[in-house]
Amino acid sequence: xxxxxxxxxxxxxxxxxxxxxxxxxxxxxxxxxxxxxxxxxxxxxxxxxxxxxxxxxxxxxxxxxxxxxxxxxxxxxxxxxxxxxxxxxxxxxxxxxxxxxxxxxxxxxxxxxxxxxxxxxxxxxxxxxx
Amino acid sequence: xxxxxxxxxxxxxxxxxxxxxxxxxxxxxxxxxxxxxxxxxxxxxxxxxxxxxxxxxxxxxxxxxxxxxxxxxxxxxxxxxxxxxxxxxxxxxxxxxxxxxxxxxxxxxxxxxxxxxxxxxxxxxxxxxxxxxxxxxx
Numbered sequence: 001x002x003x004x005x006x007x008x009x010x011x012x013x014x015x016x017x018x019x020x021x022x023x024x025x026x027x028x029x030x031x032x033x034x035x036x037x038x039x040x041x042x043x044x045x046x047x048x049x050x051x052x053x054x055x056x057x058x059x060x061x062x063x064x065x066x067x068x069x070x071x072x073x074x075x076x077x078x079x080x081x082x083x084x085x086x087x088x089x090x091x092x093x094x095x096x097x098x099x100x101x102x103x104x105x106x107x108x109x110x111x112x113x114x115x116x117x118x119x120x121x122x123x124x125x126x127x128x129x130x
Numbered sequence: 131x132x133x134x135x136x137x138x139x140x141x142x143x144x145x146x147x148x149x150x151x152x153x154x155x156x157x158x159x160x161x162x163x164x165x166x167x168x169x170x171x172x173x174x175x176x177x178x179x180x181x182x183x184x185x186x187x188x189x190x191x192x193x194x195x196x197x198x199x200x201x202x203x204x205x206x207x208x209x210x211x212x213x214x215x216x217x218x219x220x221x222x223x224x225x226x227x228x229x230x231x232x233x234x235x236x237x238x239x240x241x242x243x244x245x246x247x248x249x250x251x252x253x254x255x256x257x258x259x260x261x262x263x264x265x266x267x268x
Contacts, residue, residue: 031228034221041218045211048180049260052198052207056188063184076177083171090168115174122181 026085033082040075047072064126072123080116084108159242163220166213173210211256216249 051059087108095101183190197203223241226232
């Protein structure tokens, strides 16, 4: 019996979500975050540009205000998730040896979480004024 | 099984790689999209540095401000802005292509040129606005 014949129905195979066990989740989340990032990064760019020349007290006051902090949190979390997915694709495209691939994929996850958490921590600290 | 093993030993035909193709605008822009994505990945360190310094206090913030006002800092910020806008416009182009539109020979070239021209235009406008109108960047 040749390999391509399976007793599984097409639906049964779909339920197993393919070889990576994740279906189109990666593709879909990349698109979902990219759409969200259009308004969020425009807002973040304008905010950063308008804050760059101001002194520390003004920056803390503006960054710490609730609407600005919420937009910045949304931007940072969405951007970090988007870049985590994107870098995973780049690694999978260029790193083929098993050990370096797993190591760089892990490094990607560690870097993304560290950057994301540091940014979120800083924004919350500014907001709560500690 | 035996078939699979013997065929693995044979030299399999490989897919032609980049240097085989004549460089085209869509191809170059695909590469630039990936490069800007990678640059923005590490550029987040700059954003985090800025946020943490702001949260840490006036002294730490003064350090960031000093760096951003140097020529190198300015160039990095300018490049960061361009990379972000370029990646965003490239992303919008890809979202349009995802729906099945804009893939014809004329449209795809037009969209690609629009990405370059648009990214440079908006970066310059943003910096002009930053310098002149908002007085944000000294």
